Amino acid sequence: DTEVTQTPKHLVMGMTNKKSLKCEQHMGHRAMYWYKQKAKKPPELMFVYSYEKLSINESVPSRFSPECPNSSLLNLHLHALQPEDSALYLCASSQDPPRPAAGGANVLTFGAGSRLTVL
């Protein structure tokens, strides 16, 4: 099994709604990531979890709240979002967390993404 599975594929929500995006991998990877991708733009890193602990938060607004219940699951809780938050949200995983000794050699496997529209 070499997949990263994301649900839902599409989500439409109002600015007052609370919703969650889910990500699952069964490759035994120890690091999981959330990226945001706007149309015709490259993915932008939001969060990194290493061994189920939040290790990197790229100054993401608090209306995005990540959660890693176990080593296979990663959630992104959404609350009070703005229309400009509409984007493709990508989950990724890598076998090892980023660490200096590895020199950044952590290869990411991406999911298909959850396309979010905020009205």
Add this chain to the structure above:
Amino acid sequence: QKEVEQDPGPLSVPEGAIVSLNCTYSNSAFQYFMWYRQYSRKGPELLMYTYSSGNKEDGRFTAQVDKSSKYISLFIRDSQPSDSATYLCAMSLVRGAGSYQLTFGKGTKLSVIP
């Protein structure tokens, strides 16, 4: 100057052509260089990654890194319509515990015409 520059295209080629995709970068600390392919409405899929300067080949794909010029390339031989996608270069470095950077280029949209 942006850390990673990539021509967004679009690039159209006839089936069977050799395709050359390129990125330049400014941060000499980047250590790993990757190429991802992204089909419409899908997540990026890793094609190849390299560490040192030189060439790496995998089937019809060849990745080339020139660290002295801060220039990387992806060549696709005998291009097929199924190669039509957006190709993203990406570069990574780890500065220290909790400090990780993976920078993507803007992506080049490739169309291979039958």
